[in-house]
Amino acid sequence: SLSESFFMVKGAALFLQQGNSSQGQRSLQHPHKHAGDLPQHLQVMINLLRCEDRIKLAVRLESVWADRVRYMVVVYSSGRQDTEENILLGVDFSSKESKSCTIGMVLRLWSDTKIHLDGDGGFSVSTAGRMHIFKPVSVQAMWSALQILHKACEVARRYNYFPGGVALVWATYYESCISSDQSCINEWNAMQDLESTRPDSPALFVDKPTERERTERLIKAKLRSIMTSKDLENVTSKEIRNELEKHMNCNLKEFKEFIDNEMLLILGQMDKPSLIFDHLYLGSEWNASNLEELQGSGIDYILNVTREIDNFFPGLFAYHNIRVYDEETTDLLAHWNEAYHFINKAKKNHSKCLVHCKMGVSRSASTVIAYAMKEFGWSLEKAYNYVKQKRSIARPNAGFMRQLLEYQGILDASKQRHNKLWKQQADSNLPQNTDGTTGSGDFLMESLDIDLENRLADLDMPSQSAYLDNRGDVSVGFDYCFRRLSDTLLENKIPTDREGFFHVEQLEGELERGAAP
Template identity: 50%
Template sequence: NFFAGELQTHLHAIFHHLREQDSIKLAVRLESWNEEHRRYLVIVSTTGRQDTEENIIVGCDFPTKESKVCTIGLVLPIWCDTTIQLDGDGGYKVLSHEKTHTFKPVSVQAMWSALQALHKCKDTAQKHNYYEGSLFLTWTCYYTSKIKSNRVYINEWEYSEDLWTRKPNYFEMKDAERVSVETLIRDRLKQVMMTMDLDNCTCKQVRLELENVIDMDLTAYKRYIDTEMFNILGQMDCPTKILDYLYLGSGWNASNLEELERFGVRVDNFFPDDFTYKNIRLHDLEASNLLQHWHGTWRFIDQARRSEGKCLVHCKMGISRSSATVAAYLMKERLWTKKKALEFVVGLRSIAHPNPAFLDQLDEYEGMVFAR
């Protein structure tokens, strides 16, 4: 699609700035003051003098979405004392040596990916005790010398509004009303996130939709909502072990080779040379007929079991299509009722929630299972 082409073009331009021995660990697009301006937070990685991984943040600027060349506007080493924290407004702050930089990715998924990658980089820096003034990350100067973005772009990279002085600290406001609202947020936030495309919406858009659902201004709860949102994403991010040979997860899990190898599962075809796939091309819509595929998915999972392999069943978020399919497998394999199978799945993966049409199809499937 268009956006994939835009990203591919921009990544190609970013690669032109890298030294031969460096690689890109992550690149996420950020919000910008100017609608035409494209900004990317890029984590550049290399093997340092001690044969250990070293990482820096590089901020890249494209004047427009059609631009095929970029400039560098920010270079930020990741030291052992670097601090990463949510800013309570759909972004996060990176604090290092009394300097603070705020980044706001353009989507919830981009935000989640960036936070995970940054925390891993920080863990590496702490493990090897990378501190400013040491012989680590000396290669940072190469990229610092290439900072050529115009002053407007650099101002945006350096801008850091002191959000903490202007916002109340909700940890000091734990009155009964606040506790009640936070409980309501926890109950409804997951439902709202299930209805939104987290690849193409921001944290702010999720909060605004939540405000519509509960009909309440939640400005004072921004930090709390961001924190809860990432707790929920953490649940979504990990595949759930249903049986010794069966896992339930998301598309993110299916694209993580390291995780797949760790769990030993066979799983869209991200790694066709390494795993065996069965694809069911259906949208999470009430008009979709998932029932017609459940005999085939049962056979595929059973083949993994009989060959002493493991299988990951996934859709985009691991919530509706895949959870219904796993429940159907349990019904046929264990001769369980729909109620028992769903309770078992939800008990292990609380975000599992098949859409109403799939629940009706499970009712029909139950009749087929017990008619034999």
């Protein structure tokens, strides 16, 4: 029976992997005496699965809606490579007594998946530019969830599951089954540390606001509505404030400065997004929250380059989040590779992407400049001037400009690897072999990742320590070795380690002696 295939703690059921039989073919014969409604919910959730898929774990989560029940479900299957693949499903029940459920979220666990405790009774799972927060209903349930998730992430890393590969293609079936109410989908996509949220955004992850904070939020919402309905060339700020007081039915004298600042902010955001390329818009928070404008512009993809602004329409658009603040110390370069692929995904699908931050000035503008440099092979100067021409207020902060300069160096170095003249020069400087032949210019690098572009995807990893070499220069803490393959070597024997390897310093010395007159 189904009751023999799992054990329960409060709010969670952990399935035991026994044989290859389908869970969907089983039925619940002897529910646990103190299990409550969990066994019945499990049977309903199992009925959602394809016959070849199985549930590994189901964890009940907190919800802002008192009458609703939510579960994070870990589902696994055997993929095209006959290896275990895992996804997370967000499952919604409209009530405890409900005999049916719907899917509100699907998250594939790729090799870059990271899990972090949030310090508030929950944890976040981030992968491929997405992040979701889960708050189990008990400590024991959270412990069970973390154990299973860490094991699933280890499997994904071991087999290097990455977006665009052959892994996890079966998750498309569950993505096509997403049918929860929009309010449920919004809750699955709730984020922390937000300053600007959609009106129905769940308040599960924020402290209870003060009376003044609640009033300021209401002012923001009402003010936007009023300003969009007015001819701003023929109305004064005082008239807008008076109408705001009528709408809110209260005196807002103590909020005068806040209202004036908010009006200027909204006014700056109300411009239409700037069309940078046929498939790419650069804009502000306002543009990201204007559904009519987004749909009218043919935008299906939104790149949100902020930590403080919500995804306003989850379920209607494809989102990718780069959760950073507009500070000079922010490492934005580490995210440009993933941003590049997300923007190009819109291009390949004959759609459009909006890249936005708060004002469309610094974070998002820097990201669009970096995209142009890589996509078209432009210099920083050319890309900057082009974006500036299309959106005059674009102005990356000093830290982002330094990162763009560094990014230009990385892209230039990558181009040099494919330069025939560079390769010919390298061949001409190679030392002679003992038989008088010139060694081949091809080297097999044992430790060095030669694809400099792919290094961008690894910038989130802790950097290697540096050391001072005997000349006082700073060197990266790697010990690289190279193997040289000459024609005669290929025809004869494979060298031993001592015969075939030499250090970089030896190579430089031989090259210098070979180049000497």
